Amino acid sequence: MSGKLSNGKFQKLARAPAYQVVSQQIRDAIVSGELKTGELLPTEMDLAQQFGVTRTTVREAIRLLEYGGLIGRADRKRLVVCLPTKESASKSLSTAMLMHDVTFRELWEIAMGLEPLAAGLACKALSTDLKARMADNLHRTLEAKSDTRELLEVEIEFHNLIAEAANNSALLMAREPLNQLFYPAFKAVIDRLHPGGRIIDCHTRLFDAICTGDKEIAEEWMRKHMVDFERGIKMAGLDFNGPINHNDLH
Amino acid sequence: MSGKLSNGKFQKLARAPAYQVVSQQIRDAIVSGELKTGELLPTEMDLAQQFGVTRTTVREAIRLLEYGGLIGRADRKRLVVCLPTKESASKSLSTAMLMHDVTFRELWEIAMGLEPLAAGLACKALSTDLKARMADNLHRTLEAKSDTRELLEVEIEFHNLIAEAANNSALLMAREPLNQLFYPAFKAVIDRLHPGGRIIDCHTRLFDAICTGDKEIAEEWMRKHMVDFERGIKMAGLDFNGPINHNDLH
DNA sequence: ATTGGCATATTGTCCGACAATATGTCAATC
């Protein structure tokens, strides 16, 4: 506050450790496409020589990228450049939400924005492939009526199929944190309330609306579906306004 | 395919390297709250002794966490446990979207889902603090009419303020990838079209609607604002259906 | 109160070494 150079004449110089610089450069090479996905990363020795540092430093740099899913391993040995999956890409966002004590209500509000959006977009052009997969999903939902484990499975899958039908890969990725965080809640609701019939009804009407391309109705039924879910959470004894991680998840 | 043990009697055993195990354990300790945010992480030597591995291994484990923002540094020396910021948490999602060649249209559709949602939620209870900050933002927007650099700044800030007013930290985080990816596009649009007046009009009406708590109108004006943006992108010569990273961003 | 010197603790980087594992080659065997 009161030093000689208190006025901002000089900006603090940011000298990053070598492993961060190396990491950033490899990262840039990957994102820019210079290193194409699927390609084998040069060996650690190679990289060490190219950058003029030790293998230790290179390894730390690689670890920095490994978490982000930009680098995976071909066979538990050599490393390959990867296209991050939606799961790995949204993992840090999910854990951040967890640690920020995000509530069911907050997540639900987001879902209330994205899920009807997906349903609406899915009405534009439903591919025959996806139509078949959704039909199959509906079929399995009917059969799973009492098997809560299977019901949970198909319920999640149904929403993913709709998102896929929306033909928007960004939406698919943006939705993923909801998947990861809502999963335990879905499970709790299904385990305790066995809302099989209700779910089947909703899914069927949604499927019909999407097949006929009726955007308004699809969005409307998805909203109803989400409202059902909200009610389910409350009836299952979970705290809708409480943080999702404080509720039980065993 | 045709080996002796081709039938799935045995599942492939997953032996993770030590640095991954160590990383996961530290990670669990942080997420579970065992290691509280702000707390200093034990020294590398300490951790090495506790886990019974070398400092090298511990360092690699730490690098794995460092990228996710769970660990930062207090003073460029000691490491501290951090609550991930929304920026760091959504970074991997942003780069994943970039690498998947996400288009303007896809991002815009998501924004069309989230931004009106934020505007609507903001109508519930606008704190006096936020109201003041939004008013200040509007004021600066008026003054910045010709200064494109400043205009970009306040435009982004305005949307962030609305999201903040929505009182939903999850939404704040989910929105962040849009911020990071749209930024260059906003810049391009503003640079080439100088849509100052148009922006001020929209912002003013949005602000009024939020102040009076009129949810429908707030959502409606946000949608109009987004449609304006869509038109802006096209008029600026950017390819609305093309990947965002192929368009220029210098 | 500020400055300078000094010991200490901690991280960043280097070096060299070895173990474990995947790959490829070649001969031996049925």
Place this chain on the structure above:
DNA sequence: GATTGACATATTGTCGGACAATATGCCAAT
């Protein structure tokens, strides 16, 4: 001819020790 076994090779995972650079705290000098 296909499988098996033995062997050399390449690459990653882990170890141990070393030193440099830097932040921290204490103490004396001014």
